[in-house]
Amino acid sequence: MKYFGTDGIRGVFGETLTDDLAFKVGKALGEMIENEKVIIGKDTRVSGDSLEAALSAGITSMGVDVLSCGILPTPAVALLTRITRSFGVVISASHNPPEYNGIKILKSGYKIPDKMEEEIEKRLEKEDFSKRYIVGRVKSFKEGKDMYIGAILEMFKDLDLTGERVSLDLANGATTVTAKDVFEFLGASVEVFNHSQDGLLINQGCGATHPKFLAEQMKNGKIGFTFDGDGDRVLAVDEERNVINGDKIIGILANGMMREGRLKNNMVVGTVMTNGGLEEYLKGKGVKLVRTKVGDKYVLEEMLRLRSNLGGERSGHIIILDRSTTGDGLITALEIMRILKNSGKALSELAKVIPDYPQITKNVKRTEKTSLESDELKKLIEKITADGYRVVVRPSGTEPVIRITVEGKNREEIEEIVEKLSRAIES
Incomplete structure (x- = not known):
């Protein structure tokens, strides 16, 4: 597909992801649904407001109402769409740097299937949207956050964290509006890091993509959790400060x-x-x-x-x-x-007690000339695999790179193999 990757539409704002594209996505989505509302949530990125305005304009121009939640984690929007049996859109690039953003579309709790993404792309390409004579409205849905927190507390109503000391790294992202409150409601003493809603700081040297930050900085917590920008990922830090x-x-x-x-x-x-x-x-x-x-x-x-x-x-x-x-x-x-x-x-x-074999991943920049189909590369991978290593070479679904991952029991040998594969792909 031209626009959708493994996790919705994603790109650098103003370059591959623009307000114009967001507006058309909104029109295409609005054209496909009737008698339903679309719930929109976003993370803290500075481009979120602009993209939300463009999406909302497209959706409402097709006669569909928008419920705007403001900053809210992806899983919270998913839960709200499941409760209301409606569509949802999350404006977020998850773990990517601040200059990126994305559009994730949900229906009744699930990300939409490939077939629906393909249908949206077809409508984007033809740009001949049907005319609607009823215009939708944008309404505030701030109570969505409380509905999500209430659902989580009900889910864990038997969990008493009184006396527990927990450290949280919120990645300056969407969990700044949910995680601390939930842990405190359950009785925990909470130490918080990176709880700003400054979108220029999201995922910057913190969060699930930089878990060592929390491992090095937590002081009061006996256990730590580090989230990514939109709150669908988490890594833990144990009492010995291991990630x-x-x-x-x-x-x-x-x-x-x-x-x-x-x-x-x-x-x-x-x-x-x-x-x-x-x-x-x-x-x-x-x-x-x-x-x-x-x-x-x-x-x-x-x-x-x-x-x-x-x-x-x-x-x-x-x-x-x-x-x-x-x-x-x-x-x-x-x-x-x-x-x-x-x-x-x-x-x-x-x-x-859970083994963890050394595993190294390297990103190689992908260009129009990059190919993973050469006989030389295939033979090299076959030989490495035959020697007892596990090799995964794949294009990223969210960034213009090829990801090389090698797993085995000797880290130094793995490093050499990764470099060898990297040179083969670049050449």
Whole structure:
């Protein structure tokens, strides 16, 4: 597709993502729906207001009302669309730097399927939108935040965090309006970092893409959680100040849910990037790991097909399907707290038993001449794989780069292999 990637439309604001494009996306979406409203939420990026105005203008010009939530995490908008059985749009570029932004479209809790994205693209290309004689209105929907927080508190009404000390890195993003309040409502003592709503600071040296910040800075917390810009990802920091990645979080959740009889079909869905150490750990517990393409939408599709209720990515994008229809960093963090309370163990104890093989990822700039189909590259990958390494070479769905990932048991050898593959792709 020309505009949609693995997570909606994304690009640098004013370059590949413009107000004009947002306006047309709004018209295309509005043209496709009738007698429904569209809920819009956004993260803190400075371009969010401009894109929201353009989207809203397009949607309302087709006779559809817009409910504007203001700053709100992606999973909160997903939950609101599930409650109201409506469409939603999130204006966010998730973990990307401040100059990026994006448009994610949801329906009844789920990201829209590829077929609907293709239909929107067709309408964008023809630009011959039908005329509507009724104009929609933009209405404030600030109560959406309270509805989301209320739903989370109801979900975890049996979780008492009184006496717990928690540190949160909010990445100067959308969780600045939700996470601290929820932890405090549940009784925790909360230390907060990067809680500004200055959109120029979102994800800048902080949050889930820079978890070492929290590991180095947290002082009062016994456990820490670091979110990304739109709140659908989270990584943890244990009491020894070790970063706990998404694969280890999945292992901890799988074990805890299995003990409760909650893990459906003894199955977990990951991606081609999921660490082999997690697969080994799950196998020892009698749990099967199923891999899919990178992207939470593909993880979710496979979970629904296999009737699994746990899946996710190493990046911290975890889907707990009996709690939410999308990745929700806050729900994941609270599930971890619940498992710690029930087990009586420290996070470091639960994490250390899950192996984590060395894995290195490098981005190579993608140009029009870049090809992954050369015989030379294919033979090189086959040889490396035959030597016992796991290799994933793929174009990014959100940035103009090729991602090279190599996994094995010797870090120095992996570094050499990554450089060799990088040179092969660049040449």
